[in-house]
Amino acid sequence: MTEPLLSIRDLVTEFATPDGVVHAVDGVSYDVYPGETLGVVGESGSGKSVTVMSILGLIPQPPGRVANGEVLLEGRDLLTLSEREMRLVRGKEIAMIFQDPMTSLNPVLTVGDQLSEAIVTHDADIGEDAARERVVGLLELVGVPNADDRFDQYPHEYSGGMRQRAMIAMAIANQPKVLIADEPTTALDVTIQAQVLEVLQKAQDETNAGTILITHDLGVIAEMADRVVVMYGGRVVESGTAEEIFHSPKHPYTLGLLSSLTRPNVDLERLEPIPGQPPSLINLPSGCSFHPRCHLGQGRAVCRSEVPPLLELGVGRRSACHFHEEMSQEVARVEQETGAHFDGEL
Numbered sequence: 624m625t626e627p628l629l630s631i632r633d634l635v636t637e638f639a640t641p642d643g644v645v646h647a648v649d650g651v652s653y654d655v656y657p658g659e660t661l662g663v664v665g666e667s668g669s670g671k672s673v674t675v676m677s678i679l680g681l682i683p684q685p686p687g688r689v690a691n692g693e694v695l696l697e698g699r700d701l702l703t704l705s706e707r708e709m710r711l712v713r714g715k716e717i718a719m720i721f722q723d724p725m726t727s728l729n730p731v732l733t734v735g736d737q738l739s740e741a742i743v744t745h746d747a748d749i750g751e752d753a754a755r756e757r758v759v760g761l762l763e764l765v766g767v768p769n770a771d772d773r774f775d776q777y778p779h780e781y782s783g784g785m786r787q788r789a790m791i792a793m794a795i796a797n798q799p800k801v802l803i804a805d806e807p808t809t810a811l812d813v814t815i816q817a818q819v820l821e822v823l824q825k826a827q828d829e830t831n832a833g834t835i836l837i838t839h840d841l842g843v844i845a846e847m848a849d850r851v852v853v854m855y856g857g858r859v860v861e862s863g864t865a866e867e868i869f870h871s872p873k874h875p876y877t878l879g880l881l882s883s884l885t886r887p888n889v890d891l892e893r894l895e896p897i898p899g900q901p902p903s904l905i906n907l908p909s910g911c912s913f914h915p916r917c918h919l920g921q922g923r924a925v926c927r928s929e930v931p932p933l934l935e936l937g938v939g940r941r942s943a944c945h946f947h948e949e950m951s952q953e954v955a956r957v958e959q960e961t962g963a964h965f966d967g968e969l
Contacts, residue, residue, distance in 0.1 A: 626697075627654035628833040629678070629717075629801050634692035636670075636677045639685060643905040647673040649857035651692075652933075655801060655833040662848030662865065663837045664880065666901050670857040671837045675803050679717060680709040696801070715745045718794035718832075719803040720787075720823075727790060728778040734789050735774030738762075741796045761792040764829065765822045784815035788822055795826045802832040808843065820847060841884060845869055850939065853877045856902045856912035859933055863940040873942035873950050875919040882957045895961050911945065919946055919953050 636648035648670045655661050663671045676682055678694050678701065694701040696716060701709065713719075721727040729737055738758040743749060749757070755774065762770035765788040778786055787807060794802055804823060808816040820843065827834050836847055844851060844865065851868040853861040853876065861874040872878045879897035899916040902908055908915055910927045920926035925945050933943040944950070 625656055627656050628697060629655040630693070630695040631674070631678065632693040632695065634674060634677060634694065635690040636673055636682060636687060637690050638687045640905070645904045646857050646907065647687075647904055648677060649907075651854070651857070651859055653852050653859060653862060655835055657800075657833050658827070658831045659849040660827065660834045660836050660847050662844040662851045663835060663854060664839070664841060664844055664851060665854035666839075668901050668904065669854040671854055672805055673857075674854075675719065675805065675835060675837065678803075679713055679719060680704075680706070711745070714741055714794075714799070715797045716799055717801040717803065718797070718799040719805065720790050720794045720807050722806040722809045725778060725783070725786060728786060730778055733775050733777055734762075734781065735759075735776075738789065738793050738796060741793050745797050757796070758792075761796055762789065764795075765789070765792045765826065766818070767792070782815075783811055784819060787811065787815075787819050791819075791822055791826050795830050795832075798830050799832050802827060802830065802834045803837070804834065805837045806839070807836075808838070808840070816843075823847075841869075841880060853880070856907055857904055858912070858943065859941070860913065860943045861941065862933075863937075867940055871951070872954065873936060873940070873947045874913075874944045875917045875950070875953065876913050878950065878953060878957060879916075882961060895957060911943075919944070919949060 632652050634648050634651045638645040638647055651670065651674055653661070665671055677689050680701065682689060689702055692702065696712070701712060704712065728734065735755065735758050738761065739754040742754050742757055759770045759774055762773060767773050767785055767788050781789060807823060808819055811819060824847065836844070838844060848865045851863060851865050852859055853868070853874065855876045861868065861872065861877045868877060869881065872881060882895040883897060897916055902912050910929050911917070911920065911931050914920045914926040917926065929945070931943045931945045933941050934947070935941050936947065
């Protein structure tokens with residue numbers, strides 16, 4: 624089997640606050656392989672974005688700190704690198720597309736100058752004319768019209784969709800090995816979302832990068848992801864191929880996410896929302912952190928007292944549920960009560 628490009632092992636990231644220590648990422652492990660898209664899903668506060676910010680060394684210290692773990696990029700632990708060494712990694716070997724391109728781009732510099740800077744930072748020998756030619760080519764690649772003229776425009780002169788395209792162009796400017804997209808379609812209308820996702824796929828094809836796609840939108844995950852990691856309360860609770868996750872969830876939280884969605888061409892009798900609220904990361908519930916909201920647990924003692932291990936159920940298939948073997952019956956119950964069918968169609 625192909626070796627992973629990026630391996631996260633037992634990553635722990637904490638934030639000190641006046642109310643106590645926030646356990647934002649609590650023992651997270653997953654791999655990213657060349658050319659694949661790994662979808663990472665979960666509610667706000669589940670640790671999705673903090674995990675990738677930890678990978679890139681962008682956690683503000685203080686109040687944050689990476690307390691434990693390894694982040695191996697082709698065998699090299701990024702957590703042991705100096706800040707100067709990490710600057711050579713960011714934008715070159717690992718690149719990130721942030722949620723809000725308007726705040727990610729400098730409003731007083733032209734888009735072309737900012738993309739050129741991303742290239743020159745990692746290739747000091749490239750000339751000004753060559754850098755401009757490269758940037759224009761990148762803007763054309765991601766579908767920005769009149770790219771040569773757009774080079775000299777400022778971010779406020781771009782639409783939201785074009786700004787996101789420019790951010791994708793910046794991310795792939797140096798042919799990164801790993802591409803991270805954090806909610807890349809947030810605040811974009813549906814038509815522009817589809818276009819941006821198409822550009823993101825084209826960018827990945829161009830670089831053969833392993834891609835981490837973070838999103839709340841399970842429809843995007845169903846369309847784009849090869850494998851999926853589900854996070855809850857700072858931990859990974861389930862992982863598997865997209866087909867496995869959508870057809871046969873093995874954790875009650877994953878089932879809750881899927882059963883709370885509307886589906887086209889399906890007349891649902893009702894939606895089944897996840898009851899309650901996500902847990903406090905300062906004071907997680909004892910045992911399984913999902914047990915206060917879990918229909919399957921039904922208050923069973925082991926759920927309240929023991930943290931379930933992330934068990935391997937097959938090759939690349941994992942679940943952190945004490946009663947994962949009962950999930951087939953739970954899926955059938957939800958299908959019967961709501962009229963939903965877990966056939967992978969979202």
